[in-house]
Amino acid sequence: MTEGCLLSYCRLFKNKPSIEESQDASQAGGEDSKGRIIYGDYLQLDKITTAQVLQSELQGNKIHDEHLFIVTHQAYELWFKQILFEIDSVREIFISGHVRDERNMLKVNTRIHRIVMIFRLLVDQFTVLETMTALDFFDFRKYLVNASGFESLQFRLLENKIGVQDNLRVPYNRRHYKDYIKGDDTETLLDTEQEPTLLKLVEEWLERTPGLEVDGFNFWERLEINIFDGLNVEEKKIEKMPESEEKEKLMAELVKQREHFTSLFDEKRHDHLVSKGERRLSYKALQGALMIYFYREEPRFQVPFQLLTSLMDMDNLMTKWRYNHVCIVHRMIGSKAGTGGSSGYHYLRSTVSDRYKVFVDLFNLATFLVPRHWVPKLNPTVHTFLYMAECCDSSYCSSEDSD
Amino acid sequence: MTEGCLLSYCRLFKNKPSIEESQDASQAGGEDSKGRIIYGDYLQLDKITTAQVLQSELQGNKIHDEHLFIVTHQAYELWFKQILFEIDSVREIFISGHVRDERNMLKVNTRIHRIVMIFRLLVDQFTVLETMTALDFFDFRKYLVNASGFESLQFRLLENKIGVQDNLRVPYNRRHYKDYIKGDDTETLLDTEQEPTLLKLVEEWLERTPGLEVDGFNFWERLEINIFDGLNVEEKKIEKMPESEEKEKLMAELVKQREHFTSLFDEKRHDHLVSKGERRLSYKALQGALMIYFYREEPRFQVPFQLLTSLMDMDNLMTKWRYNHVCIVHRMIGSKAGTGGSSGYHYLRSTVSDRYKVFVDLFNLATFLVPRHWVPKLNPTVHTFLYMAECCDSSYCSSEDSD
Amino acid sequence: MTEGCLLSYCRLFKNKPSIEESQDASQAGGEDSKGRIIYGDYLQLDKITTAQVLQSELQGNKIHDEHLFIVTHQAYELWFKQILFEIDSVREIFISGHVRDERNMLKVNTRIHRIVMIFRLLVDQFTVLETMTALDFFDFRKYLVNASGFESLQFRLLENKIGVQDNLRVPYNRRHYKDYIKGDDTETLLDTEQEPTLLKLVEEWLERTPGLEVDGFNFWERLEINIFDGLNVEEKKIEKMPESEEKEKLMAELVKQREHFTSLFDEKRHDHLVSKGERRLSYKALQGALMIYFYREEPRFQVPFQLLTSLMDMDNLMTKWRYNHVCIVHRMIGSKAGTGGSSGYHYLRSTVSDRYKVFVDLFNLATFLVPRHWVPKLNPTVHTFLYMAECCDSSYCSSEDSD
């Protein structure tokens, strides 16, 4: 990949560090005598490519396929590391308030999209592991004793940082997921439960969606009025129809629709759904999301709309990853229950659930879409600010990178 | 993945090592106080997930995307390790003569197929790296100075072990590829040039294809007779046609065909093509491959035929990997030439060539296919042995694994 | 793709049809005045590329994304056609008894593998449809009224031909799936319920696995003896351990294991599980499958083993296709229930179930694996015939294709 750097071009632009700095760098990064960085040192391949120790070999019965098993899991962990790195950087942009400078939206969007692309790869990665049959796995699984993918710290961190809710988790063999994480790692894990999740941060950002202000455009009230006006018009049309089975059906449907939309504007019901875990975003954030949906083509909402779409992509791919995991476990060990009670297979199946879909509200908003002519018209004022991005702090408004 | 091992089932079948053994294992493999292996220790995650040191950060200007750059390359190297492991095991089966026991063909086939699946993943993996733009790359490439993917030892080993021929390699900036590999690694690399390549081993195996024996079925002579008989029949048909442009065309084509097939049965011409690098297999091996092609449905040839197909898949995917690499380099650094002469981009492009296709002969045999009724009929003797596999050594003929 | 056919080569080998034949062919296949077949006519592109009529456009409100919706579904149906073609050809080989000539196993295997590759593509195809958002879909879904993917005849045929069992289907809105198929198609569908399914045909083939003969090798009895001998040896080892919690645990596990394996050899219990739909294969077929598993490296079992693996791949991918379908429906319409009762989303979710996994027994056999030294040793007689394929009919034993 770095052939480009053989070009003199790079050399020239290098900001040469002072001698002291470069010595440190040389020790850490691995340079040759001429200060050139060596590929293998840079990537620390001495660590990466020597980390495959087969338990079966240690115990005197080397089983070929254990190597694949190890490498595949290491590749998963390597990519989990990258995903965590991206999630953390996105959370940092939100936490620091940099997201208020809309110049940072490109970064946020690009990084969530990158996570999506990584998860797509991770789903495909199961096709490699599937070249191992149940019989090959049987030959060495006894040597693993209890080691379990359930113990992947990084995957739990990832879930927590995105916002999988503790009380929505499916317990495994009646024990909490944290019981499967060892030592210091438990602390690391507990820490993440205290940090703001991506869900929480996106929620706060959605709550600030311009146009929601009650003393301004007041999107929510306008929408409510338009929807019920619209339904009334529908009702009158239906009433004028001659009596028929069709008419009755339509009227029944109208009643359902009215109920359905009434629920949308009922904050108490919303809070009730949140308490049951069926909704995850605050009432205000939900409004912001719907507003972005409806006005997605306004210049200022285009990138936010892409972000909401990418968040759903990410959620969807995590759930597909879980499902592919279930499939390969079924293949490797069948569906028999263990002594402890539920089998690994059945436990994993139960996690392929909307309870683990963090941004489930973004999906379910699809049930509240309305015809375009019901969407409140923008007035000139709001229209203008939807063409203008916000730059919260003049110090950011330069071409410096604020990474 | 290993949830299955939480089941008691595994525990029971474990051949418990003696106390001394288990102590060693415990140190190397990482067990907790109860002898359970810990997931993170088993996978040596302390090495894998701490090997990401950003040069840009060391030099005081942390660039976010360098992390992706490192992780992607590490993932490539991890999978190269796995591919080398599979290639070595397949070569070992061939070298040890185990391949003569046809029970081992399943293993050979499965492992080459696994390499195919890994390469498919590696091609897709570029989609992740493509989330980095040329501008993101520019921000940190100066810190890499000269480190170059060209220096990947494992990729060179892989090429050598499969059978990329030294004299067919494209020199980079007029220097040999070995000049880019440092220190001890050069020796490792030179060693592989002495070892039998996969190409060589497959060649020897093809030369032993049953049915080639001159004093037996004598496939090659029969095929030659049939083909020229067939062409003569065609010629007579054409001669009977009334004079016409069409007739002339067909006759001209027939002449071409006769020349083409004459070349197939001309051993000297074959050797000449080999010397030019246009063919890679011996004359006898080529015959074996064509025999397997024509009689692929015979029980004994079904798995060998799959193997030849998988070898082509592997070759094809390596070349697609190279091409995808070219594309991303074009994207990251453009196509400008460096001071040294040729640019990285143009060099890489030149390696997307049939010179790097090790099993190119298997592709080109497609030009020597003939109608089914020209293929020599099997006589009862040869037919029988194509229904019977060979077991060279009775000691293998048990259900023990000879991994 | 067919550039090769511009080569004279093809022309020469063409068996020219008589004038009458060629006239028919010309009408049906589309040739130009010189008898050349025209690409667009050959592929009937006049049908394929003119079949996109947008309902929204017909009704005066053309919505751009409806075109994608139509093309995606047409591409699905095109590939379903191909899958049905392959399934039918494989069933034909089994029904006609050609499968007894083991030369035909390559075909069977290749075609099931092809279905696997197609399903892999179909799973990926959802990524294209995902470029349409719920809001884009909302704009035209009203014009589709009731048209539903549920009405895809080809998908139902596919399920039936593979062997999805009628009584295991999840009813949709309390109505049977056949109620959603219209007119003549119902008959076509009912017909497939009478034809032998792929499951049934594979079952019959497995029942004939050489080595199962009670008066021959008698695999099943030998296996039973070995397993219980093995468990007894384990028991004695455990008994010798000093009393401890560990000992108790292991003993409890042993009891479980004994129960588990006892169930394997209990034909009545098997039949009970079959009646509940938890097992699908006959008792004898299950034995055949396990025998192929254990002796998969024997030359004669290598291709059959690959076939069993491919059947699982196919099942897995169908289930992944269903799951991806669920995900996109969630995205497009949310999870709200309709008037009729259950929502489309929840119905579809319920079909992502082992009830729809036709070859579920092949997965669950993974719970009955045993250490290699428990597997009955082959005696010389059985060993010989596992090295020899069967050719049932000498008339097949020529190099003619019996497609």
Next chain:
Amino acid sequence: MTEGCLLSYCRLFKNKPSIEESQDASQAGGEDSKGRIIYGDYLQLDKITTAQVLQSELQGNKIHDEHLFIVTHQAYELWFKQILFEIDSVREIFISGHVRDERNMLKVNTRIHRIVMIFRLLVDQFTVLETMTALDFFDFRKYLVNASGFESLQFRLLENKIGVQDNLRVPYNRRHYKDYIKGDDTETLLDTEQEPTLLKLVEEWLERTPGLEVDGFNFWERLEINIFDGLNVEEKKIEKMPESEEKEKLMAELVKQREHFTSLFDEKRHDHLVSKGERRLSYKALQGALMIYFYREEPRFQVPFQLLTSLMDMDNLMTKWRYNHVCIVHRMIGSKAGTGGSSGYHYLRSTVSDRYKVFVDLFNLATFLVPRHWVPKLNPTVHTFLYMAECCDSSYCSSEDSD
């Protein structure tokens, strides 16, 4: 997919057409007696699933794999239809000037991204065709006579509409590509050569990039000044170094750099490169593209930057599609040349070239990147308008869709 529409919800919102309209619609769209649209009629499955006529079968020798060959090509053509539909809609937005209302950028971007996703699928689709071996293909390729993928009208249209330049095309067998397209289709093809290509339209749009105005921000002049100032600073640094080999090298590199950047600001040289086909965009458009690159994080440039990235993705994937095509042709027919001269294989290989990369300039701009502190600082005026999108026409500034 359309299960959602079984919900009453859709019914309600349907704008019922008048009786006359609905009769037409019913005929065209296929409704049942209750006005419900039937799935199979809607998708015109009677056309789609009956369009597979095997030439081999017509000529009395049905070859199984011809069915796959036909279906695969039909699937390609189906997707080409979709891509053309998207390209045409994007071109329409540009041609009509709607793109000046930046609300339409989301659409443009989404549709180009959709083409990218389709091409990704089309590249993967070769894995299905690869399940056919050269030997299977040989059995029926004689029946295809001359039909050639080279004759795909839609693919040529696609190339022309995107902007593959006529004079950069590689002639096939010394004949122009149009000679391979028959009858009326030639006209259709010639028409596209007169229409504005996507390249041309993007070029015009880039030329309007805000900030290029000579009497305004004057990006280009500022950039030129900054770059040469920067190089001068570098030069002084180098001059201060003690004499050494390193110093000489750096100085030589600096000279190269200065030449390289001098060429960037030399309009005549640019026009010369354009005349040779090495550059494709106008000088002004190139400036716009580079400006978007450097200020990509400015709110108003975020979506334009994504668009440039997607255009490169599209180009890259078309070229990968070509390369995958080459690989399968190599596999199916080998690399032998035909009577006509060059072989299909070699011709196709030659089209995997930068000559066919329409947006090649966007890639090559990577050679003109500079350190961030060389990029001209935005002044308050220009900064403001990069936070404000343009809405050219108040009539568009409503929430109506202008599809």
